[in-house]
Amino acid sequence: MKCPACENELTEDKVSGVQVNVCHGSCGGLWFHITQTRKIEHLKPGAGSALLHFELADGVKTYRGAEHPCPHCKTTLLYRHFYSRKFDTEVNQCAKCSGFWIDVGGLVKIINSQQEERKELLEKYFTAIMSEKISGMNLGNQDVAEAAAFITAIFNFLNPQY
DSSP states (O other): OBOTTTOOBOEEEEETTEEEEEOTTTTOEEEEOHHHHHHHTTSOTTTTGGGGOSOOOTTOOOOOOSOOBOTTTSSSBEEEEEEETTTTEEEEEETTTOOEEEEOHHHHHHHTSOHHHHHHHHHHHHHIIIIIIITTSOTTSHHHHHHHHHHHHHHHHHOTTO
């Protein structure tokens, strides 16, 4: 499977019984198949934070045009739920297979930052993602509300503060 951001080959990691395709050593993106995302809802917060411990490649462009193909389906374009340039984060979903592409390059940079500033940066990051980005989605639409619940579960799964 190829990374939709940088076309690096994704590697499969298994954390807390959840299989995730990871763009190691490049942009830091994560691909969650919908069946794996459903498992996350039943796990303790922070159980997947080990997925964030790797080096990012310098100079890799993580933001691209709105049209990029699903790494699983290959022909379906991903739908962008939200992105944050400030936090180097983007969340996309495939309309066909319902998988999620989470570009967490900014979160990986925070994890790799100096320990004395890490806690404050993590709090700002997760406050912005949960309170601004996810809550800013059109939750009146049932499909979007369901996607928001999955996205919240994914970010709770990744949150190293727990």
